[in-house]
Amino acid sequence: GQQLNQSPQSMFIQEGEDVSMNCTSSSIFNTWLWYKQDPGEGPVLLIALYKAGELTSNGRLTAQFGITRKDSFLNISASIPSDVGIYFCAGLDPGRGSTLGRLYFGRGTQLTVWP
């Protein structure tokens, strides 16, 4: 199956620092999504991007849908301890006709924030 290249694989940062992670694909997507997963829980949607070039913010989080439609990045500003978790990017192929669009996931970025 298709795999998105997400980097970095892990990050260890100090509270207050900014964080940046990105995702690239060999295929074009119409939608990019960013999820966060806390230990023992399901992924929770953080930001959804629906248009090439779109820049969207959600509090301290900012994400962009790349112009080529093959990449996206997520920035977290002024990190805090509760930002700890695994962040996943996902690209949605909308499908054609009755074929269901598939959601392809990156392998995740494990974020650790030291107080």
Add this chain to the structure above:
Amino acid sequence: IAGITQAPTSQILAAGRRMTLRCTQDMRHNAMYWYRQDLGLGLRLIHYSNTAGTTGKGEVPDGYSVSRANTDDFPLTLASAVPSQTSVYFCASSEWGRRTDTQYFGPGTRLTVL
């Protein structure tokens, strides 16, 4: 609003046993999905359903079956469990076909097959 619920939360199962993981959503989404999450491999799609009465195979369907008798429920069955099916299983749902289609996940079922 509960969103998506999954049961059981966790299960230890002997190899060869049959097991059904339950998933229910109350958002009236037309599409539902089953993923497994394994360390280092991320989330992989097992089966999906874009509307009640229809199902399709995802990336790793072997050893699993699903049914979609109504909009809200999407059970995943392991007919004869094997140790390689030890994983965390997530159910998700979305409003497929909308421009703003995004998937929402349940809390997961942790399955161990011995």
